[in-house]
Amino acid sequence: xxxxxxxxxxxxxxxxxxxxxxxxxxxxxxxxxxxxxxxxxxxxxxxxxxxxxxxxxxxxxxxxxxxxxxxxxxxxxxxxxxxxxxxxxxxxxxxxxxxxxxxxxxxxxxxxx
Amino acid sequence: xxxxxxxxxxxxxxxxxxxxxxxxxxxxxxxxxxxxxxxxxxxxxxxxxxxxxxxxxxxxxxxxxxxxxxxxxxxxxxxxxxxxxxxxxxxxxxxxxxxxxxxxxxxxxxxx
Numbered sequence: 373x374x375x376x377x378x379x380x381x382x383x384x385x386x387x388x389x390x391x392x393x394x395x396x397x398x399x400x401x402x403x404x405x406x407x408x409x410x411x412x413x414x415x416x417x418x419x420x421x422x423x424x425x426x427x428x429x430x431x432x433x434x435x436x437x438x439x440x441x442x443x444x445x446x447x448x449x450x451x452x453x454x455x456x457x458x459x460x461x462x463x464x465x466x467x468x469x470x471x472x473x474x475x476x477x478x479x480x481x482x483x484x485x
Numbered sequence: 486x487x488x489x490x491x492x493x494x495x496x497x498x499x500x501x502x503x504x505x506x507x508x509x510x511x512x513x514x515x516x517x518x519x520x521x522x523x524x525x526x527x528x529x530x531x532x533x534x535x536x537x538x539x540x541x542x543x544x545x546x547x548x549x550x551x552x553x554x555x556x557x558x559x560x561x562x563x564x565x566x567x568x569x570x571x572x573x574x575x576x577x578x579x580x581x582x583x584x585x586x587x588x589x590x591x592x593x594x595x596x597x
Contacts, residue, residue, distance in 0.1 A: 475528040
């Protein structure tokens with residue numbers, strides 16, 4: 373089992389729809405969770421962080437965390453073609469002494485006009 | 486500067502040559518990370534520096550790879566005797582805490 377798992381996609385959604393990106397992780401005591409967006413040919417950009425169970429909203433983005441299920445998700449409302457990118461889930465894990473982020477391989481999102 | 490900077494942005498080298506990649510982190514960030522990303526792949530952790538502590542080198546793929554961080558700021562990643570499989574984008578990130586890392590634009594290395 374990978375430490376951080378994401379469906380590679382692509383996830384295709386029409387413009388204006390809700391895109392739902394999912395991530396599961398193996399370390400039950402993980403404390404911090406992050407979503408990065410990476411456009412093709414560019415470096416990852418931090419878009420959301422979440423530390424406690426529940427939802428965290430920032431504009432069109434909502435991060436959802438369920439530690440009991442070891443599951444974190446990112447919802448993008450009113451998806452735009454400019455949201456088309458690869459979304460990386462990252463988790464701060466105990467076995468690293470909480471000193472490093474472990475990244476998933478990313479989910480490619482395609483938003484069609 | 487406002488963000489993490491890396492140089493060069495692109496590097497083409499011949500197999501067997503040594504290369505040096507530079508990272509200038511955000512001012513005040515004590516943690517610095519190097520990652521490698523091959524085409525269409527995820528991020529591969531290479532090495533981590535935190536303040537004056539000994540670096541975590543657990544991700545370096547071979548002894549041809551080394552890195553240093555001088556004065557707690559600028560870092561250099563050195564690859565000796567480059568091989569074609571070393572071709573990738575090398576990303577540097579810095580952070581105040583181990584959590585929110587901010588990435589530089591990367592160096593695209595091509596080994597012919």
